[in-house]
Amino acid sequence: MKDQLLKKISERSITAGVVGMGYVGLPLAVEIAGAGFRTVGFDLLEDKISRINSGDSYIADVDQSTLRSLTDKGMLSATSDFSLISGMDFIAICVPTPLDTHQQPDLSYIEHSSIQIAEFLKKDTMVVLESTTFPGTTSDIVRPILEKGSGLVCGKDFYLAFSPERVDPGNKHYNTGNTPKVVGAIGKDAEEVIKAMYESFLEGGVHTVSSPAIAEMEKILENTYRNINIGLINEMAMLCDRMKINIWEVIEAARTKPYGFQAFYPGPGLGGHCIPLDPYYLSWKVREYAFHTSMIETSMMINDRMPEYCVQRVANILNEFSKSLKGSRVLVLGAAYKADIDDCRESPAIRVINVLRKKGAEVIFFDPYVPEYIDNGTTYKGEKALTEELLRSADITVITTAHSNVDYALVQKYSKAVFDTRNAMKDIKDRSNIELL
Numbered sequence: 001m002k003d004q005l006l007k008k009i010s011e012r013s014i015t016a017g018v019v020g021m022g023y024v025g026l027p028l029a030v031e032i033a034g035a036g037f038r039t040v041g042f043d044l045l046e047d048k049i050s051r052i053n054s055g056d057s058y059i060a061d062v063d064q065s066t067l068r069s070l071t072d073k074g075m076l077s078a079t080s081d082f083s084l085i086s087g088m089d090f091i092a093i094c095v096p097t098p099l100d101t102h103q104q105p106d107l108s109y110i111e112h113s114s115i116q117i118a119e120f121l122k123k124d125t126m127v128v129l130e131s132t133t134f135p136g137t138t139s140d141i142v143r144p145i146l147e148k149g150s151g152l153v154c155g156k157d158f159y160l161a162f163s164p165e166r167v168d169p170g171n172k173h174y175n176t177g178n179t180p181k182v183v184g185a186i187g188k189d190a191e192e193v194i195k196a197m198y199e200s201f202l203e204g205g206v207h208t209v210s211s212p213a214i215a216e217m218e219k220i221l222e223n224t225y226r227n228i229n230i231g232l233i234n235e236m237a238m239l240c241d242r243m244k245i246n247i248w249e250v251i252e253a254a255r256t257k258p259y260g261f262q263a264f265y266p267g268p269g270l271g272g273h274c275i276p277l278d279p280y281y282l283s284w285k286v287r288e289y290a291f292h293t294s295m296i297e298t299s300m301m302i303n304d305r306m307p308e309y310c311v312q313r314v315a316n317i318l319n320e321f322s323k324s325l326k327g328s329r330v331l332v333l334g335a336a337y338k339a340d341i342d343d344c345r346e347s348p349a350i351r352v353i354n355v356l357r358k359k360g361a362e363v364i365f366f367d368p369y370v371p372e373y374i375d376n377g378t379t380y381k382g383e384k385a386l387t388e389e390l391l392r393s394a395d396i397t398v399i400t401t402a403h404s405n406v407d408y409a410l411v412q413k414y415s416k417a418v419f420d421t422r423n424a425m426k427d428i429k430d431r432s433n434i435e436l437l
């Protein structure tokens with residue numbers, strides 16, 4: 001199996017399957033197909049499948065022309081027919097790993113896709129789980145499902161590994177192709193073959209570790225590290241406000257230290273599909289070991305409190321104008337969870353909007369990347385343009401996402417007051433009506 005797969009990799013005759021055509025799976029499929037491997041994207045949503053097959057990218061980081069050239073050449077296609085798995089030599093699982101309503105890991109997507117793969121898994125195949133999850137998932141959950149469903153034996157009939165995705169949506173420097181990849185396989189042969197496969201289409205290099213659990217844990221460490229440092233800086237922001245110290249100036253000063261310090265910035269809370277969620281996967285799993293991840297719990301508590309804290313700051317500013325939050329008109333700039341992307345998942349901006357509304361404010365929003373968003377089944381439409389009239393019509397402007405294509409000079413000129421939770425207006429000289437988080 002090993003030599004045969006290594007030969008097919010070098011000949012580019014491997015057929016690759018990517019399960020889950022989202023912000024991780026589609027860029028991965030494009031990289032694989034771009035390296036000359038016939039690639040099939042698997043998804044449950046017909047809309048995604050038809051858009052891929054017509055070369056229409058719905059992922060901002062996947063260039064339309066690149067996708068179209070691959071589909072036109074027949075190098076990349078998409079399907080919901082999992083029987084085609086039987087023709088795959090390499091299968092990457094890139095499905096969501098959300099939390100359920102009790103903030104507990106929801107592995108249903110991983111389990112369901114593993115069952116679908118097992119039904120059609122053939123001998124001499126590489127299977128890699130890329131979805132972020134707790135240590136033990138690949139070996140203790142995915143492996144048994146694949147073996148039971150296919151009758152094949154891991155290590156003998158198919159190779160299995162975990163290799164965490166490292167997608168940073170909107171990042172103009174790092175992408176799937178040039179970011180180093182960690183691979184933790186079951187067995188040395190699997191490690192050699194799956195490493196060779198990734199090296200054949202990624203230029204960022206492959207770092208192998210001794211087991212899937214190491215790879216699963218390192219990914220959780222990466223994102224927990226970010227979560228906790230963001231929690232730290234958010235707490236620092238709250239205490240600096242109390243002490244009337246400008247936290248943003250403090251951070252810029254700390255950044256002058258060329259070693260031993262990485263800058264994180266306060267904000268209205270934690271958004272995205274990973275940083276707010278991944279640490280819960282670890283804190284849930286370690287309860288089996290009678291262990292409590294106090295740092296993660298504390299950081300989560302701080303980060304979760306930020307939307308309400310920001311609304312309280314807005315209320316304090318309105319109070320200076322003898323206005324109550326209730327009945328005030330608040331313009332929120334930004335719905336996306338971070339700058340220069342259109343993704344609203346777990347967006348703290350939307351949580352700020354919801355808290356403002358709950359307290360009786362009349363809220364309107366403008367986001368150049370997000371014309372509308374759906375929250376709890378309701379569609380909320382944003383303002384079509386950021387105009388003098390719109391800014392003047394609000395009692396306060398709240399910046400929740402620091403999109404770089406917003407005219408902040410206009411915001412400063414025509415806003416009665418601005419609460420800037422992202423220091424988006426750092427280049428504006430006249431600070432008379434601007435208050436920072």
Ligand code: SAJ
Pocket residue numbers: 132165166167168169222223226230263264265266267268269270271272273274275337338339348
């Ligand atoms: N945030 C802050 N302050 C900071 C940094 C981030 O408030 O100093 C907020 C952001 O506004 C956002 C959230 O945290 O709401 C997450 O931000 P993020 O920059 O971690 O962005 P993600 O979640 O889109 O992507 C991250 C990757 N980002 C970076 O490494 C910069 C990386 O952690 C993972 O590769 C990726 O999630 C993933 O998929 O795991």
